[in-house]
Amino acid sequence: MAKVLIIEDEPNMVLGLKDSCEYEGYEVSVARDGKEGLEKASTEKPDIILLDVMLPVMSGLDVCRILRTRGIETPILMLTARSEETDKVVGLEVGADDYVTKPFSIKELLARIRAHLRRASKQVSEIESFTFGDVELNFKKYAARKDGQTLDLSPREFEILRYLIRRRGDIVTRDQLLDEVWGYDSTPVTRTVDNHIAKLRQKIEPDPSEPRHIITVHRIGYRFIE
Amino acid sequence: MAKVLIIEDEPNMVLGLKDSCEYEGYEVSVARDGKEGLEKASTEKPDIILLDVMLPVMSGLDVCRILRTRGIETPILMLTARSEETDKVVGLEVGADDYVTKPFSIKELLARIRAHLRRASKQVSEIESFTFGDVELNFKKYAARKDGQTLDLSPREFEILRYLIRRRGDIVTRDQLLDEVWGYDSTPVTRTVDNHIAKLRQKIEPDPSEPRHIITVHRIGYRFIE
DNA sequence: ACAACTTTTTACAATCTCTTTACAGTGTGT
DNA sequence: ACACACTGTAAAGAGATTGTAAAAAGTTGT
Numbered sequence: 197m198a199k200v201l202i203i204e205d206e207p208n209m210v211l212g213l214k215d216s217c218e219y220e221g222y223e224v225s226v227a228r229d230g231k232e233g234l235e236k237a238s239t240e241k242p243d244i245i246l247l248d249v250m251l252p253v254m255s256g257l258d259v260c261r262i263l264r265t266r267g268i269e270t271p272i273l274m275l276t277a278r279s280e281e282t283d284k285v286v287g288l289e290v291g292a293d294d295y296v297t298k299p300f301s302i303k304e305l306l307a308r309i310r311a312h313l314r315r316a317s318k319q320v321s322e323i324e325s326f327t328f329g330d331v332e333l334n335f336k337k338y339a340a341r342k343d344g345q346t347l348d349l350s351p352r353e354f355e356i357l358r359y360l361i362r363r364r365g366d367i368v369t370r371d372q373l374l375d376e377v378w379g380y381d382s383t384p385v386t387r388t389v390d391n392h393i394a395k396l397r398q399k400i401e402p403d404p405s406e407p408r409h410i411i412t413v414h415r416i417g418y419r420f421i422e
Numbered sequence: 423m424a425k426v427l428i429i430e431d432e433p434n435m436v437l438g439l440k441d442s443c444e445y446e447g448y449e450v451s452v453a454r455d456g457k458e459g460l461e462k463a464s465t466e467k468p469d470i471i472l473l474d475v476m477l478p479v480m481s482g483l484d485v486c487r488i489l490r491t492r493g494i495e496t497p498i499l500m501l502t503a504r505s506e507e508t509d510k511v512v513g514l515e516v517g518a519d520d521y522v523t524k525p526f527s528i529k530e531l532l533a534r535i536r537a538h539l540r541r542a543s544k545q546v547s548e549i550e551s552f553t554f555g556d557v558e559l560n561f562k563k564y565a566a567r568k569d570g571q572t573l574d575l576s577p578r579e580f581e582i583l584r585y586l587i588r589r590r591g592d593i594v595t596r597d598q599l600l601d602e603v604w605g606y607d608s609t610p611v612t613r614t615v616d617n618h619i620a621k622l623r624q625k626i627e628p629d630p631s632e633p634r635h636i637i638t639v640h641r642i643g644y645r646f647i648e
Numbered sequence: 649a650c651a652a653c654t655t656t657t658t659a660c661a662a663t664c665t666c667t668t669t670a671c672a673g674t675g676t677g678t
Numbered sequence: 679a680c681a682c683a684c685t686g687t688a689a690a691g692a693g694a695t696t697g698t699a700a701a702a703a704g705t706t707g708t
Contacts, residue, residue: 350653350654350655351654352654352655353654365563366562366563367562367563367564371536372537372540375533375536375537376537383529383533384655384656384657385656385657385658387656387657387658387696388655388656388657390695390696390697390698391655391656391657391697391698391699392655392656393696393697394696394697394698394699395698397697398698405697412695412696412697413564413577414576414577414663414664414665414694414695414696415576415577415664415665415694415695415696416564416577419563576664576665576666577665578665578666610666610667610668611667611668611669613667613668613669613685614666614667614668616684616685616686616687617666617667617668617686617687617688618666618667619685619686620685620686620687620688621687623686624687631686638684638685638686640674640675640676640684640685641675641676641683641684641685
């Protein structure tokens with residue numbers, strides 16, 4: 197079940213938040229100030245952080261900023277006392293994902309937490325590893341092996357493979373790959389896809405000139421087969 | 423061709439969106455406020471809805487929520503002025519499928535629309551597989567088997583078969599096939615159709631010289647029988 | 649700024665599909 | 679039965695798509 201880290205100093209607030217979250221079935225841990233919060237955010241790997249802006253020692257904004265510069269991407273939901281526009285703007289600027297102004301309804305807060313967790317879990321729930329033929333892939337570590345030997349795949353190659361594998365058996369068009377792997381805002385030529393496929397084949401196929409795993413479907417696209 | 427419903431009040435925005443969509447070949451209709459949007463979403467059965475969050479009378483979020491509670495599952499792409507994460511969360515919670523913040527690049531928007539349409543059309547549309555005699559077709563995978571053996575069909579042959587099967591029992595003219603399978607902009611000779619039919623028969627008929635499934639209707643066209 | 653590496657573009661060859669063509673065969677109306 | 683129109687189909691040519699190497703452009707780390 198999801199872990200929630202609450203960084204908050206007001207005891208009453210802590211109590212209310214903790215209760216509600218536990219009632220929802222989340223595992224809860226609490227930090228009473230920014231410093232402790234930073235530590236727990238790193239060590240306990242929560243799935244979401246509820247972060248008060250007003251904290252002793254170090255402000256919530258700083259905690260947020262530091263976490264982000266450390267590359268920690270856990271969703272952060274800021275709690276602010278006033279509904280001042282400034283706080284919102286600064287909060288989001290500093291890397292928070294969402295904010296709620298006190299007093300807030302618990303129901304709303306829980307709904308937002310749920311939404312963030314849902315979105316985050318969608319991103320995470322990807323396949324972590326996959327094996328076919330004599331190739332092992334670990335998408336989480338971006339590591340691959342073939343015949344037990346380390347296999348060098350570029351990030352893009354990993355992403356393409358991941359996409360193909362996620363839809364293994366189905367045909368994937370070049371446009372789909374461009375949209376989903378490259379993203380909507382960049383637009384390489386569709387031939388770029390073919391090139392990456394060719395390179396992938398040379399790396400993962402037993403016989404690249406006679407592909408067994410990445411099959412081309414003429415005029416349509418490619419298909420991955422285990 | 424796909425229908426796009428734009429629910430947006432800013433005239434300039436409407437103009438830009440409309441132009442771009444029409445340039446892509448979509449049929450476009452516009453609603454200037456939430457109420458009109460709700461109506462058109464129901465009556466015009468668009469394939470995708472572009473929905474501004476900030477609307478007079480009724481907010482885009484409400485429009486979205488209402489559509490969903492009415493069981494309308496048309497993909498909704500929300501347009502919002504600020505890049506505030508909050509809007510995004512609420513938007514997605516309320517049932518939107520995607521989300522773009524202004525200012526956005528038209529290219530990106532169109533790419534997203536395309537992706538959604540592709541996804542949606544896949545879910546709804548076509549027969550995914552079909553079996554007749556000893557032939558099995560899987561239109562999604564562009565794969566065919568006969569007597570359990572893999573059967574090699576070209577994309578065009580698949581499309582022709584799909585079209586004939588969708589209208590099985592009915593007569594289909596060569597011009598119909600040319601229009602629908604080939605598309606309105608290309609114009610091979612009608613004899614080309616006959617050639618493809620001949621090849622199809624050799625591949626799928628038990629006895630190609632005595633067709634049981636693809637029947638010639640003299641002077642008219644062809645008809646598919648299971 | 650340089651080197652090492654990844655990604656994208658480009659170009660050409662190879663391959664596959666589609667279209668045209670031509671002629672033989674079949675159907676239709678008189 | 680005859681002429682004419684329509685259809686079947688093989689074969690060749692045209693056209694499109696894909697494979698791939700190599701160059702160009704872009705990134706990253708030092």
